[in-house]
Amino acid sequence: GAGVSQTPSNKVTEKGKYVELRCDPISGHTALYWYRQSLGQGPEFLIYFQGTGAADDSGLPNDRFFAVRPEGSVSTLKIQRTERGDSAVYLCASSLTGVSTDTQYFGPGTRLTVL
Amino acid sequence: AQSVSQHNHHVILSEAASLELGCNYSYGGTVNLFWYVQYPGQHLQLLLKYFSGDPLVKGIKGFEAEFIKSKFSFNLRKPSVQWSDTAEYFCAVNADTGFQKLVFGTGTRLLVSP
Numbered sequence: 001g002a003g004v005s006q007t008p009s010n011k012v013t014e015k016g017k018y019v020e021l022r023c024d025p026i027s028g029h030t031a032l033y034w035y036r037q038s039l040g041q042g043p044e045f046l047i048y049f050q051g052t053g054a055a056d057d058s059g060l061p062n063d064r065f066f067a068v069r070p071e072g073s074v075s076t077l078k079i080q081r082t083e084r085g086d087s088a089v090y091l092c093a094s095s096l097t098g099v100s101t102d103t104q105y106f107g108p109g110t111r112l113t114v115l
Numbered sequence: 116a117q118s119v120s121q122h123n124h125h126v127i128l129s130e131a132a133s134l135e136l137g138c139n140y141s142y143g144g145t146v147n148l149f150w151y152v153q154y155p156g157q158h159l160q161l162l163l164k165y166f167s168g169d170p171l172v173k174g175i176k177g178f179e180a181e182f183i184k185s186k187f188s189f190n191l192r193k194p195s196v197q198w199s200d201t202a203e204y205f206c207a208v209n210a211d212t213g214f215q216k217l218v219f220g221t222g223t224r225l226l227v228s229p
Contacts, residue, residue, distance in 0.1 A: 004158075031215065033215070033217075035217075040221070041221055042119075042205050042220050042221050042222050043159070043205070043217070043219045044219070045216040045217065048215050048216055055215070056216060058216075059216065091158075099215075100147050100166075100210070100211050100215055101211075103164065105161075106159040106160070107158060109158065
């Protein structure tokens with residue numbers, strides 16, 4: 001079946017603008033994760049959903065970042081008042097049940113550039 | 116808090132050379148350990164994982180890793196690399212407490228010359 005998909009693949013915006021990044025997980029996967037990868041770094045955890053609820057949002061850097069998963073499938077990461085430091089690749093992953101031994105399957109990422 | 120260290124940031128090998136990439140983690144409890152690979156132009160994919168049992172884990176494409184609890188290490192090995200192994204390799208850990216987030220190392224870029 002299809003893997004995790006993310007749209008758009010690239011997003012260029014101006015400082016101060018609002019952006020939305022979308023993630024479509026693998027069908028049937030109940031757990032969904034967002035990570036952020038800056039240049040030269042490994043992915044950094046942002047938020048984890050189990051079903052519709054955010055089970056852990058401890059990685060969100062500040063209140064400009066927000067994510068939703070209203071129907072337990074597609075998720076949207078929302079960034080308000082973007083800053084140049086938000087430029088990174090935003091990765092989405094999903095796993096079948098969310099137990100810690102599950103494999104997380106990653107999407108191709110959205111490269112966000114804030115000018 | 117958990118952390119992962121990958122000390123080799125860039126590795127250059129010739130085809131047929133042996134590979135060992137280091138990974139050390141910091142966490143006092145039981146952990147699950149993962150190696151992910153990102154080939155040029157592709158997304159992250161799982162190479163192998165360890166969560167219990169035999170500490171020597173075999174993964175795809177001839178890769179293996181050994182969990183040494185006393186050293187907090189999970190080094191990745193391959194006896195003979197191929198040009199197609201050129202990629203970036205990430206070690207990751209999560210706590211075996213039902214807590215899902217993966218903590219990644221900074222990655223190792225491997226270049227295999229033909």
